Amino acid sequence: MDDLQIRGYCKLIGGKLIQDGICLLESDAPFAAFLDQVVKQFSVQHPRFGKLDRLAQLAYACTEILINKLKSQNINLTEETSLLFMNASSSLDTDLRFDKSIQSMASPSLFVYTLPNILLAEICIKNGLKGENTFLVAEKPDPELYLLQIQRIFRDQTTHICIAGWAEILDENYDCSVFLIDRIKAGAKSSTPLNISSLNKILS
């Protein structure tokens, strides 16, 4: 088994944007206004960001901020990048909206977002990522589940990078953490090896 490392993380939770342990933005604004501020201040680009559902917006923005930061450190994504995301309520936030639309006219564009893995597609399309996509539903962020699944994803040697995350939203409660994992080069040392304690720090 190759040794793996975490190369950085970004979190959007309770009005805060936290990158690698440092709070870069704090706001009392409700979710929509907070996200708007995040998108503007951190130059999150998407040709149709307003059309994404709230879950995909949250995960996409958080991931783009992380990816842009890592690009500045010369860590670049390749086609062989896999994605592993989880949350607790799947796409319930959008399911309830789509269900309301059925009463008048069922919305095809909302229906597509009633699958939680659509947020993975948004990240893949923007960045040209063609690796594995996996979306799991769990009670809460579980470091052991991440560890086992990330190790599985790297076992086949085709994955070079894995972007993993937790993305949850329901009403005004939201919680998103995204982190990037790659292999530690032979002979090199990592300041953040992938293990339960490093995962705990990001996910708690």
Added chain:
Amino acid sequence: MGVGRMSGIYIIADSILSPLGINTDENFVRILKGESGLKSISRSNFDFDVYASYFETGALEGILDDPFFATLTRFEKLLYYPIRNVLEDSQIDPRSSRTLFVIATTKGNIELLEEGIRDQKSLSLYNSACKISSHFQNPNKPIVVSNACISGISAQIIACGLIDSGRFDTVIVVGADTVNAFVLEGFNALKALSPGHCKPFDRDRDGINLGEAGAAMVISNQSQTNKGFKVTSIIGGAITNDANHISGPSRTGLEMSMAIDQTLKQAGIVSSDIDFISAHGTGTVFNDEMESKALNNSKLDKSHIHSLKAYFGHTLGCAGLLESIIAVNCLQNEVFIGSRGYSNPGTSFELNISSEHIRKPFKNCIKTMAGFGGCNAAIGFSKS
């Protein structure tokens, strides 16, 4: 982007619960006779006519007289019954710490919305999974996969990875989804529903039929089974993304082809070793076109190819499991099930699709799936 080179992973029991039957054998015999679960859906609250494979009112509730079963939702009943079958057949101990449940579904209990139930707990996929795994006194947290239409293959790949890593000896993989107003309205809004029986890969194909079912398999590092069940090996499996469109498939099929090629590589075999393909074959213009390109690109267009959608409908998160179980039974029974609804070629690359059953010895097959979000999956099986 699945599991590494794989060996020593076996399917030691399987079961399907669908409107066509309550176990794998019943389902297999019915489709061998050419029967389909598709029927007109007569619900007064739809202003459109569709065909789907669904349980008549009360039919699902009546299959088991058991107090726990009676407390479950329709979705949970579809999970529970096939698990009960595979546990009985395999005699494995679900209480072991070396045994895990992996559950695949897209929408779980979503039909509870029709009864006005909207709370997070009742609709939680994880909550349903725990209800089932704790009933069987399994000490581990279940893993719930919700990866659109590839969920049933994703769950098998996850199971293989966890066994391969040595973390678990046995994984009970189960998938289910129901036919309900939510998904019917959604696919209707996308104009994806066929007005009749679907016609996968046919020139005149005009959309999908939905179906409801539950399916379970026991995946193990041990090949011994009870009752003379014929064991099948899982030889590889991979998932890719198109990075193209959130709801439309790849224009080239290259990404599904990548998943197939990775599966072959893990299995240490080549395309000419594959006897047949159980394709996704939804019956939509775009999916079947994409798959014809993918299968051609992976040099599998001359293998026997079928879609099972005109027998069971598209069972969403269950489909990858249900159709894998049928594929495995085709291998073991040396009969390839004909592709129902197919008459005339109608994809840019002509595929070797047979609407007739074909009887001959088979060794290896591949099951493919694709889903919203541009995801593709392939998994390979071999007669042990």
